[in-house]
Amino acid sequence: MQQKELKQGMKEAIPIVLGYLPLGFAFGVLAKEAGMSVAQAVMMSVLCFTGAGQYIAIGIMQAGGAVVTIIMANILVNLRYLLFSTSTVPYLKDRVQPLVASLLSYGLTDETYAVAMNHYQDHPATASYLAGLNLTSHMGWIGSTLLGAVLGSFITNTERLGLGFALPAMYTCLLVLMINRRTDIWVAAFTAMTCLVIGYLFPAMMDNLSNLIIATVIGATLGVIINGQH
């Protein structure tokens, strides 16, 4: 364990934890309302760590849906991680032991992925950094779920604190940080547009983020094509 790397990872997780706070809290509240115990709500955050997926589970539970439906929806929602995870391989390979890298990928989310990829642009990947980043973020998710499940009935409006904008602000900044090549701008803009157009034409795809997957595949392909012309 390299302490400095671990601390760096933990430090970079702070904005993520801040963003998870209202989301995890809200999940805790909703899970209780949908009939889960505090232990079940917390264990779901420990074992699944999938924001969108957990919200969908609650939605289907409240609508009286089946376990199979929840799992099918979660397969779709989590499919994008196949892409994310694969794109971290060139950075982790030869630097982090495959077994350790696989285990730490448990903590891969939209947010930890974006922060780590940004970090890898000018720092080599290390197991300690990844552990600090992913485990701290996961702790934030679990802790806020616990708070929501326990205190849910007391605190109602987190909108007042502006925390609803924590994740959008984080995505905005990470997007800016991720744009290093001219082509990146085109890829990001094109993917954003495609994502919205697909979502507009097929609103159901917004629920499981399959519009994001399709748009990303098209956008990354466009990037390779543009680069190939130079």
Add this chain to the structure above:
Amino acid sequence: MDNTSIWIMIIGVSIVSLAPRIFPVAFFSRYEFSAVVKEWLSFVAPAVLGGLTALSILAPQGKIDISIQNIYLWAFLPTIVVAVRFKNLFITLLVGIATMAFLYNFLGM
């Protein structure tokens, strides 16, 4: 949903949400990607963030909302300026959250 079903659901969701994160790293770490594949993968992050940013700002409640009533769109403006100027996650986050709180509490948006 009864107690047992909830536990089965949690374990099922756990498996299908962890598998796509863990398997690619576990499996592909043994292979060397070709140059084109590596290049393609290098565009995944900017693409995903472009998409996520657009969705979080223009479809904050899960439905596309491109209108002046969309409070997220207003909060986005100072946020993107600060992000470009400072390139600092924490400062950007603070400005974004503070702008949102201001719009919500004082402008009644």
